[in-house]
Amino acid sequence: MAARHDDLGAQSSWYVWAALGLYPSTPGTPDLAVHSPLLERAVLDLPGRGRELDIRAPQASADAPYVHGLALDGRTWDRTYLLQSAVKDGARLDFTLSGTPDKTWATSAKAAPPSYRSGERSFLASATPNAVSAVPGGDAAKVTVHGQRLAGHDKTLTLTTKAPEGLTVSPTGGPLVLDAKTGSGEPTLSVKAAAFTDRATGIHSQCIGLQSGGEADLEIATRSVAASVPAEQGGVVLWTAGAERHGSTPACLRPARPTIIGGRDGRNLSASVKQEDDRDQFRSSGAVPGRAHLG
Known part of the structure; x- marks a missing residue:
């Protein structure tokens, strides 16, 4: 019901x-x-x-x-x-x-009725938009990180990023200041892709983490931003995945049914994504010309 x-x-x-x-x-x-x-x-x-x-x-x-x-x-x-x-x-x-x-x-x-607090967090985190693009060697893509305090007294969250070789994130990290009244903050990150003239087509993961500190419970909210960086096709697509608590170190999360958009020549793409802690390996192959899916 x-x-x-x-x-x-x-x-x-x-x-x-x-x-x-x-x-x-x-x-x-x-x-x-x-x-x-x-x-x-x-x-x-x-x-x-x-x-x-x-x-x-x-x-x-x-x-x-x-x-x-x-x-x-x-x-x-x-x-x-x-x-x-x-x-x-x-x-x-x-x-x-x-x-x-x-x-x-x-x-x-x-x-009072029972209270269920499993998975409760003192803040929410997200990254938008869900899909942005940047051309290797061209202008930077913009990703906005959203932090919202729900409980506690944190005035700032700690922002961390980690990108593979060839992807540059600016700023790489630092304090995310929360507004005193609303408890929210929204910094913007710039993501640039190098030319990748000598790098094979593939999927490369970049982690964006938000952490609240100063209390007994250390909470991590992580956003995975993945990029398809085809050397000869000249197209990059980024997307974000959901947040979860994952120990005390930010880790890339598995994207939820993302789509990788292919390059100008319309060829099928194939890719694999491996989490930093080596727990799982996810693979995909392009079933439709110019597209591949992770699932």
């Missing part, structure tokens, strides 16, 4: 959840938040013989929107969510409702 999206009946299903006094507040988890039901009683048949979720709220009405108490299978339940077992195995819920707020029910820290 797509929560609260008014398409394919999802808006209707949202209303049914709300009327029952339950709601799947955290997608991808079995957690159900609880609130005041609109119905005095509702019984849900669950998979398996004799399993049902019996919801009772005798005071339910438009004038009684506040929960003053909840019993789960006859025992006081002072939390704003249900256990997974209540939905899996069945349970009875008895709500006590009122027209005035209750400032004591389910107000402790443990009363």
Whole structure:
């Protein structure tokens, strides 16, 4: 169910959840938040013989929107969510409702639904545009790095770059200053490709990393910028991949279905990309004249 999206009946299903006094507040988890039901009683048949979720709220009405108490299978339940077992195995819920707020029910820290913080970062990073081009020996391509503080007190992020021989990045690194009010910063990098008159056609990876420091958790967001540098064809295409935490050293990430645009003579291209830590080798071959895909 797509929560609260008014398409394919999802808006209707949202209303049914709300009327029952339950709601799947955290997608991808079995957690159900609880609130005041609109119905005095509702019984849900669950998979398996004799399993049902019996919801009772005798005071339910438009004038009684506040929960003053909840019993789960006859025992006081002072939390704003249900256990997974209540939905899996069945349970009875008895709500006590009122027209005035209750400032004591389910107000402790443990009363809130579980919080899932795996992969949480204190900042976001990205590089744009997704595809820019530069001619070997010609003008530089421009790549803008975006940093956004989400939490913490970092005033700067550390910008690092690493390019293979023949690609020059300017600046190569340094502090990315975050605006005091918005917490964002957007430096622009220049990427130049040498003439490559004696270098074979291939894919060359350049890493752009952002790091927040000064705290116990060292977080790395890395952008992989890859370039097709055909010597005789005179075309270069750059693209960026997604961000992830990867130890304490920036590493090139596998591009997500990038396209390598071929040169003027329309020949098929073939290429391989190898990560710096030698974990994986990705290969491709051009199936369409002038194009090759990594996947």
